[in-house]
Amino acid sequence: MKRIHFLIVLSVCVISLLLSADLSAANRGIRVVLKAGEDLLLYNDYQALVVGISGYEKWPRLPYAVSDAREVAQQLETLGFQVELVLDPTSKELKNALSNMTYRMGREKNRALLFYYAGHGATEKLADGTKMGYIIPKDCPVLESDPIGFDTHAISMRDMESISLRIRSKHVLMLFDSCFSGALFALVRAVPHDITEKSSLPVRQYITAGNENEEVPDRSMFKRCFLIGLTGSADMTGDGYITGSEMGMYLADNVVNYTHRRQHPQYGKINNPDLDQGDFIFVPLKTLDANRKQDQLIEEKAELATDIDKLRAERQEAQKLLEEMKKLLQAQLQAQTQKKQTLSEKKELEDQIDRLGKERETIEKLADTRVKEYEAKLSNSKEQMKEEADRREALEAELERLRIEKEAAARQNADLQALQEEMRKEAERRKALEAELARFKRERETAAQQKAPVQTASKKASTPVSQPQTPGTDAEKPTPSKPPVLAPAPQPSKPQETAALHIPEAKPDKGLGGLVVASNVPDAKIYIDRKEVSFWALPEEAWIYRGTVPFETYELTPGRHEVRVHQDGYLEEVKIVHINEGETLNLKVTLFKSLSETGDDLGGGGGGGGGGGGGG
Numbered sequence: 001m002k003r004i005h006f007l008i009v010l011s012v013c014v015i016s017l018l019l020s021a022d023l024s025a026a027n028r029g030i031r032v033v034l035k036a037g038e039d040l041l042l043y044n045d046y047q048a049l050v051v052g053i054s055g056y057e058k059w060p061r062l063p064y065a066v067s068d069a070r071e072v073a074q075q076l077e078t079l080g081f082q083v084e085l086v087l088d089p090t091s092k093e094l095k096n097a098l099s100n101m102t103y104r105m106g107r108e109k110n111r112a113l114l115f116y117y118a119g120h121g122a123t124e125k126l127a128d129g130t131k132m133g134y135i136i137p138k139d140c141p142v143l144e145s146d147p148i149g150f151d152t153h154a155i156s157m158r159d160m161e162s163i164s165l166r167i168r169s170k171h172v173l174m175l176f177d178s179c180f181s182g183a184l185f186a187l188v189r190a191v192p193h194d195i196t197e198k199s200s201l202p203v204r205q206y207i208t209a210g211n212e213n214e215e216v217p218d219r220s221m222f223k224r225c226f227l228i229g230l231t232g233s234a235d236m237t238g239d240g241y242i243t244g245s246e247m248g249m250y251l252a253d254n255v256v257n258y259t260h261r262r263q264h265p266q267y268g269k270i271n272n273p274d275l276d277q278g279d280f281i282f283v284p285l286k287t288l289d290a291n292r293k294q295d296q297l298i299e300e301k302a303e304l305a306t307d308i309d310k311l312r313a314e315r316q317e318a319q320k321l322l323e324e325m326k327k328l329l330q331a332q333l334q335a336q337t338q339k340k341q342t343l344s345e346k347k348e349l350e351d352q353i354d355r356l357g358k359e360r361e362t363i364e365k366l367a368d369t370r371v372k373e374y375e376a377k378l379s380n381s382k383e384q385m386k387e388e389a390d391r392r393e394a395l396e397a398e399l400e401r402l403r404i405e406k407e408a409a410a411r412q413n414a415d416l417q418a419l420q421e422e423m424r425k426e427a428e429r430r431k432a433l434e435a436e437l438a439r440f441k442r443e444r445e446t447a448a449q450q451k452a453p454v455q456t457a458s459k460k461a462s463t464p465v466s467q468p469q470t471p472g473t474d475a476e477k478p479t480p481s482k483p484p485v486l487a488p489a490p491q492p493s494k495p496q497e498t499a500a501l502h503i504p505e506a507k508p509d510k511g512l513g514g515l516v517v518a519s520n521v522p523d524a525k526i527y528i529d530r531k532e533v534s535f536w537a538l539p540e541e542a543w544i545y546r547g548t549v550p551f552e553t554y555e556l557t558p559g560r561h562e563v564r565v566h567q568d569g570y571l572e573e574v575k576i577v578h579i580n581e582g583e584t585l586n587l588k589v590t591l592f593k594s595l596s597e598t599g600d601d602l603g604g605g606g607g608g609g610g611g612g613g614g615g616g
C-alpha cells in the first residue's frame with residue numbers, strides 16, 4: 001500500500017515537471033546565443049505581410065509575381081513567421097492590408113515585423129529634381145495617361161516610410177522586388193557585425209531590388225537569392241544567424257553577379273538616430289534544425305536521468321521492504337524459540353523465508369535488468385550525440401568548400417570581365433581598320449576618276465597617222481596644242497550605297513519624320529541611334545533595336561540619325577540620314593557576306609591602275 005502511494009506521488013511530480021518544461025519552451029520566444037555564450041531574448045514572435053500582384057488591369061502583366069509571393073510566404077512560415085498573404089489587391093485592399101500591418105501586427109513592441117512586395121513600381125521626378133518611388137496596386141492607372149487617378153491609387157515610398165514610423169514593433173524590415181529607383185529613402189549603409197545586446201535596439205531597414213533606370217525581370221533573381229540566403233547562405237559572420245545588414249549585403253553581391261550587373265539592389269537603415277541602432281535578425285533553417293536536434297537530445301537525456309532516478313528509488317523501497325521482512329522473520333524465530341513452536345510451524349516459517357528470499361532475488365534481478373537497460377539507452381544517446389557532432393563537422397567542412405568555390409567563381413568573373421574589355425578594344429581596333437579601308441577606297445576611286453580623261457586622250461594621240469613605224473626607231477608622237485576636254489566618266493554606283501528618297505505614301509505626325517527601310521536580306525535587324533551604356537558593356541549593346549526588314553516608322557525626331565542593319569553571317573551596314581520635319585525617307589540597304597562581294601577588292605584596283613599606266 002505504501003509502495004503504491006509512493007509511485008502515485010512520484011508520477012504526479014514527473015508529469016508536473018514535464019508540463020512546466022513544455023510551457024517554458026512555448027513561452028521562451030525567439031532567442032539567440034551570443035559568441036560569449038550569453039542567451040539573448042530578441043522577440044516574442046515573427047510576423048510578416050507578403051504582397052504579390054500579377055493581374056494588372058492597366059499595366060503589363062507580371063506572370064510570376066504571385067507565385068514568387070507564395071514561395072516567400074511558405075519559406076517564412078518554415079522559419080516560424082506568422083504570414084498574411086495578399087494576392088492581386090486593389091488600391092483599397094492594399095491600403096487596408098497596410099493599415100492592418102501597422103495597427104494590428106505592429107502593436108506588439110517585442111516583435112519582428114517583415115513586409116515583402118512583388119509587383120510593378122514607378123518613379124516620378126519631383127519639382128526639386130529629386131525622385132519619388134511608388135508601388136502599384138492592381139487597379140492603378142498609368143502616371144503619364146491619368147496622373148490624378150495614379151495619385152489616388154498608387155502608394156508612395158514616403159507613405160511606406162511613414163508606415164514604418166507608426167509601427168510599434170522594435171524591428172521592421174521592408175523588401176521591395178519591383179522596378180523603381182533604389183535611392184528613395186535616406187538610407188545609411190550598415191556593415192555586418194557580430195550580434196550583441198545592441199542588436200536588439202529598435203531599427204527600420206529597407207532593401208530594394210534595383211536602383212534607378214533598372215528594370216526587374218519577370219523571373220526574379222532577387223527572390224531566388226533571398227530564399228537561398230534564408231537557408232543560411234547569407235550568414236556572413238558565421239555565427240549561425242542572419243541580420244538584415246547581412247541579408248542586404250548578400251543580395252547586393254549575388255544579384256549583381258547573377259544578373260551580369262544589370263540589377264543593383266540597394267539596402268540600408270533609416271537615417272534616424274532613434275531607429276538605426278539595432279538589426280533585424282533571422283534564425284535560418286540550418287540553425288533551427290541544429291537547435292531542434294540539440295533540444296531533442298537534452299530532453300532525451302533528461303528523460304533517461306528521470307527514469308534512472310525512478311529505478312533507484314524503487315530499488316531503495318524494495319530494500320526497505322526486505323529489511324522489514326527480515327526483522328519480522330527474526331521476531332517470529334525468537335517467538336518460536338521462546339514459545340517452542342511445533343516443527344510444522346518452524347518448517348512453514350522456513351518455507352516462508354525461502355519464498356521471501358526467492359522474491360528478493362527476483363526483485364534484485366529485475367532492478368539490475370532495468371538499470372542495465374537504461375544505462376544502455378544512455379550510452380546509445382551519447383553515441384547519437386557523437387554522430388551529430390561528426391555530422392556538424394562535415395557540414396562545416398562543406399561550408400568551407402563552398403566558400404572556396406565562391407572565391408574561385410569570383411576570380412573567374414574578374415577574368416571574364418577582363419576578357420570582355422579586351423574584346424571591346426579589339427572591336428574598336430576593327431572599326432578603325434574598316435574606317436581606314438573605306439578612306440583608302442575613296443582615295444583610290446578619286447585617283448581613278450582623275451586619270452580616266454588623261455588616259456583616253458593619250459591613247460588617241462598615240463594612233464599612227466599614215467606611215468608605219470620602223471622597229472628600233474623612235475617615232476615622233478603628235479602633240480596636240482590643247483588637250484581635249486573630256487566629260488568625266490560616270491561612276492558605277494555600289495550596291496551598298498543608300499538611296500534616300502522622299503515618298504508621299506505615308507505622312508508622319510506634325511513635328512516628326514518618317515523612315516522606311518528595305519534590304520536584300522529578309523528579317524534583318526534594324527537599330528536606330530544609340531543610348532548611353534556602362535563602361536563594362538559591349539559597344540553593340542548601345543544600339544537601340546527597332547524591328548526587322550521590312551521596317552517603317554513615322555515617329556522620328558527631325559535631325560541626324562544613325563541606322564544600323566545587321567544579320568548574322570553578313571557584314572553589317574551603318575547609314576547616316578538627315579530627316580526634316582514632316583519628311584519621310586526611303587532607305588534601301590544591301591548586305592554582303594564578305595568584302596569581295598562589294599567590288600572593292602584592294603588588289604584588283606591596284607592592278608587596274610598599273611594597266612592604265614602601261615597603255616599611256
